[in-house]
Amino acid sequence: MKTIHKPYGPYEKYFKRFLDLLCCLLTMIVFWWLYLIVAILVRVKLGSPVLFTQYRPGKDEQIFKLYKFRTMTDSRDGKGELLPDKIRLTSFGKMLRAVSLDELPEVINIIKGDMSIIGPRPQLVRDMVFMTKEQRRRHQVRPGLSGLAQVNGRNTITWENKLSWDLKYIDRITFLEDIKIIFKTIEKVFKRTDINREGTVSDLDFGYYLLLNGEITREEYDKKQEEAKKIIDKVQRNS
Numbered sequence: 001m002k003t004i005h006k007p008y009g010p011y012e013k014y015f016k017r018f019l020d021l022l023c024c025l026l027t028m029i030v031f032w033w034l035y036l037i038v039a040i041l042v043r044v045k046l047g048s049p050v051l052f053t054q055y056r057p058g059k060d061e062q063i064f065k066l067y068k069f070r071t072m073t074d075s076r077d078g079k080g081e082l083l084p085d086k087i088r089l090t091s092f093g094k095m096l097r098a099v100s101l102d103e104l105p106e107v108i109n110i111i112k113g114d115m116s117i118i119g120p121r122p123q124l125v126r127d128m129v130f131m132t133k134e135q136r137r138r139h140q141v142r143p144g145l146s147g148l149a150q151v152n153g154r155n156t157i158t159w160e161n162k163l164s165w166d167l168k169y170i171d172r173i174t175f176l177e178d179i180k181i182i183f184k185t186i187e188k189v190f191k192r193t194d195i196n197r198e199g200t201v202s203d204l205d206f207g208y209y210l211l212l213n214g215e216i217t218r219e220e221y222d223k224k225q226e227e228a229k230k231i232i233d234k235v236q237r238n239s
Contacts, residue, residue: 011174016116016175023117025111035104038096046070051068052069055125056124058114058122060139061128063125063232063235064109065114066122068102068105069101069102069103071089113142118178119142120138120139120148120166120169121149125232126206126229129224129225129231138163148166150185151188154188159206
């Protein structure tokens with residue numbers, strides 16, 4: 001699905017990408033030791049691989065591979081299926097998520113051009129297929145390490161509100177707005193607020209959220225899940 005972006009402003013067109021690269025390079029130079037320490041701890045406590053990768057929709061819904069530090073084990077049941085998140089997520093993994101250290105490798109995605117420092121957070125492919133045409137406008141720009149939704153509730157707000165904040169952001173991208181979001185993000189990280197929805201380890205998938213609220217049928221849910229699987233299978237075949 002291709003989308004037509006609103007006219008670029010000077011900041012978004014000329015400076016945003018430059019600032020992304022500059023900030024990421026400075027971060028890696030100044031905090032290389034932190035990357036090394038976290039990588040060693042993940043290897044010791046959770047094993048290999050150190051990095052967790054997952055396909056996410058980016059700008060113009062181009063699928064890219066997101067990089068994070070692992071926070072879960074690969075524990076499986078007798079049938080070889082992965083155990084639920086709440087069982088595989090260790091106390092060490094919870095700590096990494098609480099202070100957002102698991103997201104440090106996303107700097108690689110920013111340098112590659114998959115992401116920006118600030119923008120709508122990259123959701124799962126299986127979330128994207130359940131979005132309306134209007135909600136999918138969020139993919140007109142590069143996804144971000146943090147965004148307007150993250151500083152206004154993150155995983156404690158409804159999916160509708162989260163996607164609404166994303167659309168508000170892409171309709172008004174400015175340097176001052178990005179700086180404001182960066183400082184609010186830092187504040188959220190230090191306060192460790194809005195990490196997860198109450199009673200969950202990870203936020204509910206958008207499709208499952210719609211199913212639980214009776215907004216779609218089981219048949220519609222299964223059909224969209226199959227659509228997401230086909231998208232990922234196609235990317236994997238072509239990679």
